[in-house]
Structure formats: C-alpha cells, structure tokens
Amino acid sequence: MQAAISIYKLTKKFPRRGKDIVAVQELDLEVHSGEAFGFIGQNGAGKSTTIKILTGSIRASSGTAMLFGTATTEAKARLNVGYVPENPYLLDYLTPLETLEMGCKLHNQSGQGLKKKCMGWLERFGIAHVAHARIRSFSKGMTQRTALAHALAVNPRLLILDEPLSGLDPIGRKDVVDILMEYRKQGGTIFFSSHVLYDVERLADRFGLIHKGELKTVQSPHELLGDEQRFVVRTIGEQLVEGLEQDVGNRWFTEVGQVELWALLHKLEAAHHQVIEVKPSLNLESAFMKYVKADPISSATEG
C-alpha cells in the first residue's frame, strides 16, 4: 500500500546571524495509509516546522517530503488533505458555513448536497447554532471547532492536525477525539502533533518522538508502555486491606503493577470494598521521558 506520508532526510534550517537554527534534522519517517500517527515533542522540538513543510507552507532546506507519492512542493499533493494549523487563520468576515463551503469547493467538491453536508459537520462539532455568525466574534475554541469541521468536510484522505486539541475545553477535547477516532475507524489517515499527551494517547496507532529536530523513536503505545504499566486504584470500604493506604475516612488508594492488579481486585471484592477508580498511572508522557531528558526550556539545535 502506498504511504500517506514519506519523509526522507528532511532538514530545515532557519538562517540566523552567527549560527543557523536547525529546526528539523535529517528526519526519516513513513506514515501508512489508514493509520493515526502522533507526532510528539516538547515546545520548539520541530513539529510545526515539519507540518508546515508537509502542507507546503514552507520549503525544506534539504531532503524530501511526499504525500501519497507527490512532493509537498506541488499543489496537487494537498488535494483532499484536511489541515488545521496550530493557530488556524480563518477569514474572520466569513461565517462557518461559508468557510466550509469554500473549503469544499477548493477541493473540487460542489453540488446540491454541499450545504447540507457542511451543516452536518457544523452540527457534529457543536457549532451549527452559529453557522451564520461572523467568525470574528468567535472564541478560540469555536474557531478551532470551525477549522476542524472545515478539515473533515473536504472528505480528506489525510488529516494533518497541528495541536488539534489546543484551545478546547475538556468536553470539547473529548468530542474532537471521538470524531477523530470515528474518522480513523472509517479508514482515514491522521497525522497529528501534540506536546500534551494526556488527551491523545488513545488516538494514535504509533507515536514518533521528536526532540531538538531529531526523531528519537517511533513506537506503538503498547511498545512504549511495555510491562511497566501501573494503575492507581481507589476504593471505599470499612475493612483494612493489606497494601491500601487510607485517603480520607473510609476512602483508600494504592498503586500496583499490571500483574498484581487482578489479585488486588479479588482481595477488594472479598473485603467488600467498592472500587471507585482504576486508572493507568504511567502514561506515555512519563514513558517518553526515558528517551528524552526533559529540558525546562527546550530549543532547536544550532548548526
């Protein structure tokens, strides 16, 4: 099957007096058609620069990037590619409905059902009630929802999303993750960046970690977490159970590894404890820290 994204020895340098800033360095990556790929890294790691090259907003200094076999420097590579940049710049004198209709037309989609289809996407993103309002009056979250609805309305064969959940409240983030998972289940391909892993952990089939412009590792969530997955268990009960720590009153908690979890749950059942939460405590964020010594202020390398 043809790769949705093929990147080979991609390098981007930004000229600066003295030493150039190397935002992306010799990056090799292939994203398969039908997969959801999370591109993660700290602030300034090189995620947006890579995405801007993929979407043709900027040119690479060297190396190649292709979408479905077409170089990203060619306009036709972007046909039926839905893109939401980190800070979407929508024409603020248009309405969401006009924005979606215009986007579809740019991707050669028109016809009788267009308005209905666009309204359907605005409904899905919870902004149908402002379909005819000017975007200029919108909050960041509503603008983000409009941009995401626009990206999905074009019947994308690939979605490229730079920090897709930024600016959204927790309910909005969940809504968007659900919509993206649905798109993915229907065979869509997603390439998204994030520096906050919590919300997107369940979305990706594979994650690539970029740090200071270099791709450090590409792994599935399962590979990353391995056997080290741990769980926080919270209960309510009257009886003392070995291994549990008292929280407040008759509330208890503990942290156990995956292999001990079942035994603990059986013990809790026998002691008539009500389990109120079982939550993974080692998330991808901490797993990735093994690959990257977290810098309080990260920056690109200098070349």
Ligand SMILES: Nc1ncnc2c1ncn2[C@@H]1O[C@H](COP(=O)(O)OP(=O)(O)OP(=O)(O)O)[C@@H](O)[C@H]1O
């Ligand atoms: N136009 C530019 N001119 C000069 N330097 C730039 C430019 N764009 C990006 N950089 C630098 O390149 C490096 C990578 O930036 P990039 O925006 O790609 O990071 P990022 O991983 O997307 O970070 P964030 O999560 O903060 O968006 C940073 O050091 C940044 O300052």
